[in-house]
Amino acid sequence: MAEDKEILRELWNGQIPVQFVLSSDEITALASEAPQPFFALVPRQTYFPLALDKVNRHFLKYISQAAGQEMWLECDGAPLRHHYPVGVLFDLYGDETRLPWTLTVHYSNFPESELVHLNSREAIEAFFMATLKEADVLKHRNAVITNMQKKDHKNLWTGLSNDRFDLFWSVNKKLMETSIEMxxxxxxxxxxxxxxxxxxxxxxxxxxxxxxxxxxxxxxxxxxxxxxxxxxxxxxxxxxxxxxxxxxxxxxxxxxxxxxxxxxxxxxx
Known part of the structure; x- marks a missing residue:
């Protein structure tokens, strides 16, 4: 099993500085001023839909009431697949020499053919757990996660969504275990x-x-x-x-x- 806790913790603590900019297409004519960008440090291990509450509150007063409410992000003209972990998206489309990473925020014209709807924490949790189970099928024929209690599943999700390393790894270590026989x-x-x-x-x-x-x-x-x-x-x-x-x-x-x-x-x- 994974034993070098410092490596695990360093990776967990990785963050990406992001500048969120509201698309000009979203700004209502009633807005009295142009919105300022919103800056945040986003954990690499999370998913963008879990990290956008404050971004959403910052921009909502500037958008048209007719606009849809499911936020999506664009990088250099391409929608970001927000069901990928943040660190994966940055490694694909970001640049360590050009920080903060600038992303454009949209609310309308959701790109249905390119993005998965993750418009609630429950939807993100279901997607995460399905992926986790797929990994366990590959590693252990699903033997580990099916033998866990419901509280273990909840602790995995709470650990990720609330950025609690020790809570997450208290359960995740079981998914990393091997044995003398295997x-x-x-x-x-x-x-x-x-x-x-x-x-x-x-x-x-x-x-x-x-x-x-x-x-x-x-x-x-x-x-x-x-x-x-x-x-x-x-x-x-x-x-x-x-x-x-x-x-x-x-x-x-x-x-x-x-x-x-x-x-x-x-x-x-």
Missing amino acids: PHFRNIPFRLYQPDKSFLQKLIKPVDEEDHRLTTLDDLLHQTLTNINVSSAVVLIQGIEVPRETPLQWLSEHMSYPDNFLHICVHSA
């Missing part, structure tokens, strides 16, 4: 992203069944990406360029997002 996960839950493409996902085991060698990040990249030069690509996990020889088992235990997936962002050189 020293590795059955498969590595991962999703691989490239800008403006659907993510890639396939079954990859943490140990090669032929030579019993630990499967590495480099192995995963070469098995999954056939359309780019992997050796020259920039690969980010949790905003970090991880050494390619790192075993997937270790990465899955220590660098997965709260949904227990290893989210890997790849930029072609």
Whole structure:
């Protein structure tokens, strides 16, 4: 199981400075002044719909009453897929040299074909738990999460949504456990992203069944990406360029997002 708590805590504490700007299309003619941007530090591990209450209150007085109420975000003209973790979105579309990250806020013309509706905390919780269960199916054939009590499920969600590291990991450590009989996960839950493409996902085991060698990040990249030069690509996990020889088992235990997936962002050189 994951044992280096300092690594886990450092990743959990990661934040991204964001400047939220209201789209000019949303501003009502009755507004007496142009809205000021709203600045916030947003945790990398969360989802934007969980972090926008204050942003919403800041801009509501400027928008037309006829506008829809489900906020969505745009980055450089493209809707942000807010069902991806914030850190994944930044690793795909942000730039460490241009901070704060500027995002445009919209309320109307929700892009139905591109975004998932997550307009309540209950909807976000359901989406998160479904993803978490998928990860457990891959790692343990769903044996861990189905044996948890309802309060454990609630503590996972409360820990994430209320930014409580110790509460979350008091339960999540069970999902990271291995045993003498099963020293590795059955498969590595991962999703691989490239800008403006659907993510890639396939079954990859943490140990090669032929030579019993630990499967590495480099192995995963070469098995999954056939359309780019992997050796020259920039690969980010949790905003970090991880050494390619790192075993997937270790990465899955220590660098997965709260949904227990290893989210890997790849930029072609």
